[in-house]
Structures are given as structure tokens and as C-alpha cells.
Amino acid sequence: MHFTSERRLDDGVLEREFTLGEIPGTLWTPESAAPVPLILMAHNNGLPKSAARLVARARHSAARGYAVASIDAVGCGDRPRSAADEQARAELRRAMQAGEAVDGIFESMIGPLVEKAVPDWRTTLDALLELPGIDGPVGYSGWTALGIRLAAVEPRIAAAGFFAGGYVPRAQREEARQVTVPLLFLLQWDDEGNPRQRTLDLFDAFGTEEKTLHANLGGHTGTPWFEVEDGNRFFDRHLK
Template identity: 55%
Template sequence: MTMHFTSAPRLSDGVIEREFVLGGVPGVLWTPVTASPDTPVPLVLLGQPGGFGLQRMRARLAGRARACAAQGFAAVAIELPGAGERPPLPGAAEARTDLVRALAAGEKPGEDVIDRLILPLVDAAVPEWQRTMDAVLALPEIGERVGISGGVIAVATRLAAVDPRIVAAGLFAGSYVPRATFAEARRITIPVHVLLQWDDEGNDRAMALELFDAFASAEKTLQANLGGHTGVPAFAAEDAARFFARHLGSASG
């Protein structure tokens, strides 16, 4: 599958930004100006929340990409299934309505609701991320080591479980998790860094802790901070950056 770049390279703060389409899926690739065939750089997959859309998240993603570039990493983001201009996933609207109804009633969402909301997204998104890796890693300025950062934790967990190219996972415990994800977590042995906002109103804290416990990694870190979903302290990003620096380095080697 061929990656078609749809915009001329744009330079900002030492970062080259290129929009692309791959198999009908839009995305953005950011590379530091230092990246070249002689000095290929590691790649970070930038996850994002489900349903928000690439353009809505563009400024935040670009900021994360610039932080990656400052460490000597390339970064890529793609439009998730059902987001932006892409057609909605079958049953997603009904599942989200059921989730909102349960939360409004002060009830814990049932496993069936979570499965109907999250699993179709995981099933569709993971192969698209793998095709994106195929295309980006074929570029001569991109090295072999790949990390995944943020996004829907069930998507990142499945991707890390099935694709050996990913060598480090920085995860955000901010969404509900299907039971199938726990079995996938037990297959993961790469280093894992999980950020948990302790008072996140949209997160099941007990479920997040259970998922962290399920990871089979010899090196795994849980960083829990007081505050809600949008109250992530600045130092948390610095800690995540150090995590990727340890496990990705700055060149493919």
C-alpha cells in the first residue's frame, strides 16, 4: 500500500510536517530536520482519543510531535476509524448512548456496553496502524525502533501485543477497557509507562489499576497524579519523555 503525501513539507521549529493519505486514511508525519538516511530516527505513534478527529486534535498532536522531535524522534498520527470525515463505526452511537445513560444514572457501565463501544474501534484501528508503520518505516530517514504514546488504551494495548516492532508503550489510563484487553495485556513484555489521573471523571480507576497489574512487563511504571482528565501536570510529560529516551534512543543503530 502506497503512502501519498498530500501537502508540501512545512517547516516549524526544526520539524518537517507532511500530510498523507494511506489506503484512504489521512494522517500527518512529523520528522526532525536532522533525520536522514545516514541518521535515521526512531518513530513514535501518537494516539488520540476516539471520536475527536485528527483536525480537532491537530494543534495538540503537533505540540506532542515537536516534543518528540526535540528528542530526535519522528512522530505520526492517523485519523481513527469513525472520526473526522470517516464514516461512523456500526453501533458506536448506540453504545455511546448506553454508556452515557449508565453514567448519568450513577451506574457502572456493563461489559457488553464497553465491548460494543471499544472493540469495533480496536479491531479497525490496529490494522490501520500496522499499515501506517509499514509505510513510514520504509522511508529511509526513519529507523527501526517504534514507541506508542497515548490514545485509546485498548487500541495501544492490542497494537503492542501483536506487533513486535513496538519496543516501548507510554499509555494514558483514560478510557473504559474491554475484558479482552486484559488478556492482551498479559502478552506484553516491553517496557510500559502508564499515566493515571486519580480523579478522572471518565475513567474507572479500579479497572485502570487492574489493567496495569495485568501487563507482564518486567519494567512497568504507574504514574498517578491527583486531578481530573485535563489536570495532567507538566512534569508528567517530562517523565514520559525520559521513558522514551531510555528505550528509543535517538538513532536506529
């Protein structure tokens, strides 16, 4: 892992950009002399690690005493995308705007994204846990489809917070039964991109005995800020 830049932010959080082979990432750490737990934070559907909502969440968690890391995995953020990837994204946007069925398009786009992203995240986790000042346990926060796969296959993840997404690939709907860590699942009641009943069905499918659903009125990007604070309290219970 090679750090390419660092800056101390107004809230005392240290923000460092890094590269790990071809993987670009950002690490936010608090002012702390003691080792701190780690949260892996992923944005939805390949948006960049620099997205404003993700950065705000990351800084808030870091200021509370966590190391927080985000990466641009293969095909995500600023990393190269194939012509097929771009075509699938364009077709998905068109179908959603037209109110057409998107299951087939979604499978062809999101399924491969998850498959490619998981190895990058696990490689990054290996490197992060070797850094001084970062210790387990590890939490995950963000993109539901990716989080399901990581929580199912990565034993170092001890708790997960998912931002509701009823549209997850078929493979991840099946893998939800293998998710046994404590789970906080956020649902936007009027999410235009994720049918409510699909999200409720997915919540039912999770295999964990400790799962909580928070539902709020509003569209996909309308998650109230207090859910970020509640999410940190959730991680406090399970990572500290």
C-alpha cells in the same frame, strides 16, 4: 503513501499530511540528517489526529528527535461512522453523565473500534518504515485499549506509554498479560471516566517486567505537561 501537504513549523519540525489508501494521517519529523526512531501516537476513543493535545505532544517529541505519526483509523476522527457507532457513542455519554453502569455499552463501542483500528495502524507502520529518515525501533504513545492490542501483536513496538484508562474492553484486559515491552502508564487520580481501582488492576495485569506508574491529581484531561517531558525521557531510554 501520498503526501498531500507540508509546512515547516516554528520549532523546526516538518509537519506533513498524508493518505495511505483510505487512511488519513499526519507525520511530524525533526530537522535531522540521520535516521530517527518512530513513535506512533493515538488519541483516546476515536478523537481526531488533529486534536490539540495530541498535536502538542507530537510536536514536542518531534523536536526532541523523533518521527511521530498519527492517523484517523476506521470510525475515528473525521472518517465515516455508522449509525450504530453514533448511537453507541451517544448512549455512552448519556450513561456516564447519569452515573449509570457503562460496561456493556463500552464493550459494544470500543471493542469494535480497536479491532478495526489495529490493521490500519500496522499498514501505516509498514509504510512509515520504508520512508527515508525513519528507522526503528518503534514506540507507541496514547490510547490504552489500542496500545495494548498493538503491543501484544506487533513485534516492532519496543516501548509503550499509555494514558491511563481503566475502562478497556475485556479482550484487552486479557491481552495485557501479553504486553512485555517496557511500559510507562499514566493515571489521573480523579479521572471521572476511568475508575481508579480498575486502572490499578490493569497496571498489575501487564506482563512486562519493566513498568512504571505515574499518578497525578486531577481529572481525565488534567495530565501535567511535565509527563510529556518524562514520556520523552522514557522513550530516550528505550528507543535511542
